[in-house]
Amino acid sequence: MDPLSFLSTIAQENLAFQDDNAEVFNKVNSNRYNKHSNPAGILNMGIAVNKLQEDIVVKKLNTINHITPENLEYGDPTGSSSLRSEIAHLTNRHFNVYRNVLPEQIVVANGVTSVIDMLISTVCNRGDAVLVSAPYYNAFDTDVNLRAKVVTHSVNIPISEGLDPSQVKYFQHTYNSLAAEGIKAKILIICNPHNPTGRIYPKETIRALLSFASKHKMHVLVDEIYALSVYRAPAFGDQPETKDDLIYDFESVLSWNDLDSYIDPSFVTVVHGMSKDFCMNGIRMGWIISPWNDLIIKALASISIFSYSSSVSDTLITRFLADHQFVDNFIKIVARNLKENYLKTTRFFNANNIAYIPAQAGHFIWSDFRQLLLQWKNNNLSPNEKSLSSAKQLTFKDDKEMWYNAVSDASVCYSCGVNFHSETPGWSRVVFSIPWEDLIVGLSRVISYSKTLNGKGKLLNLSKL
Ligand SMILES: Cc1ncc(COP(=O)(O)O)c(C=O)c1O
Structure with a gap:
């Protein structure tokens, strides 16, 4: 008897659903970058989180947290x-x-x-x-x-x-x-x-x-x-x-x-x-x-x-x-910090010829990594592949492979566009709401990774794409 038949149809369908992303995020979470204690760890620019006010939030929560019956x-x-x-x-x-x-x-x-x-x-x-x-x-x-x-x-x-x-x-x-x-x-x-x-x-x-x-x-x-x-x-x-x-x-x-x-x-x-x-x-x-x-x-x-x-x-x-006064002030601090990091990130993008869609809110920038992907792809061709002359030849498989391999080979994680149902391969979501000294490490890792000739990355089985 098929052991799966004990499960509901819903459970069977969920088990059949393969989440490639979970594997990547497990890897990222088990080896987090820390400037002092784990500088070779994975720098995560892939999860929408605002770490710019972490100290304020932790301090406030510790002040007001006390367990009652x-x-x-x-x-x-x-x-x-x-x-x-x-x-x-x-x-x-x-x-x-x-x-x-x-x-x-x-x-x-x-x-x-x-x-x-x-x-x-x-x-x-x-x-x-x-x-x-x-x-x-x-x-x-x-x-x-x-x-x-x-x-x-x-x-x-x-x-x-x-x-x-x-x-x-x-x-x-x-x-x-x-x-x-x-x-x-x-x-x-x-x-x-x-x-x-x-x-x-x-x-x-x-x-x-x-x-x-x-x-x-x-x-x-x-x-x-x-x-x-x-x-x-x-x-x-x-x-x-x-x-x-x-x-x-x-x-x-x-x-x-x-x-x-x-x-x-x-x-x-x-x-x-x-x-x-x-x-x-x-x-x-x-x-x-x-x-x-x-x-x-x-x-x-x-x-x-x-x-x-x-x-x-x-x-x-x-x-x-x-604490209304605290909250109202906090919201202003969030806007100020996001703006500061947004400007630093977009200045970095401009200096490195990375196009992006100007943003207004949230923790991320929809960034055009097509040239980086093209470069990476041509540096990592499999033996029977010809080099690509234009970003138009890139595929969603390339998109996902660079993303996946960057985590193991370059210790950096961003979000590849294919995960967001992007219309074209090579668009990426970069979370910029992390302290600049860390963010710059992540951004630099992506850029140098696209330039390295390695071919050592383990290629995903992307038969689904
Ligand atoms: C647009 C959007 N909706 C919902 C969520 C999920 O939020 P929560 O952490 O409250 O489950 C997210 C998290 O990234 C999000 O970006």
């Missing part, structure tokens, strides 16, 4: 009412809300990852589709699929139309193709500010996307996890870097007074959390806000027992958020 009890699976009140307060102070968000309109879980999984199970049936424009944050694929068995369908948008309302036509095309196969596109994900490009959508594009979703009765998940990591915007007096650099102020959908002109708001939910804007990936806390749909809140609450934050995290973060 209450922490040994089960808490409220949707988040304690004090925590949800503080989250509502934070949102009302910083998202320029049209109507105050109330604690009962929020469900907290152990990360936005869990919140997305919960929402998908609440709104979709197995086999339904989620539409998201590419390039996109790769974990959306697993977030919607591992438990709910819903499938992401990437909508490829040319870079020139990445922020433009004209992109709706590509969504429509994908929607129609799926419908022709009998697949229902049930959810549209909008990530604003955007991961991996770090760009902010203009309001007119979000309007067009909401109207498109409304026409097809689709639910819209607006992922605003980087809402408070905006460091370059017209409101701050910033100017575009180039003529193609269209910069916008971030406007949460919670701030719109005319949302119902584009979509029935009960079809819209917003997610946010502690990982990115508060530099706490490891605390595991995220939340969903649905001011317009009590039923979704009730349905999410009904499954919240499986993924709620521990009582320790609940009280710790309640105390953290309750």
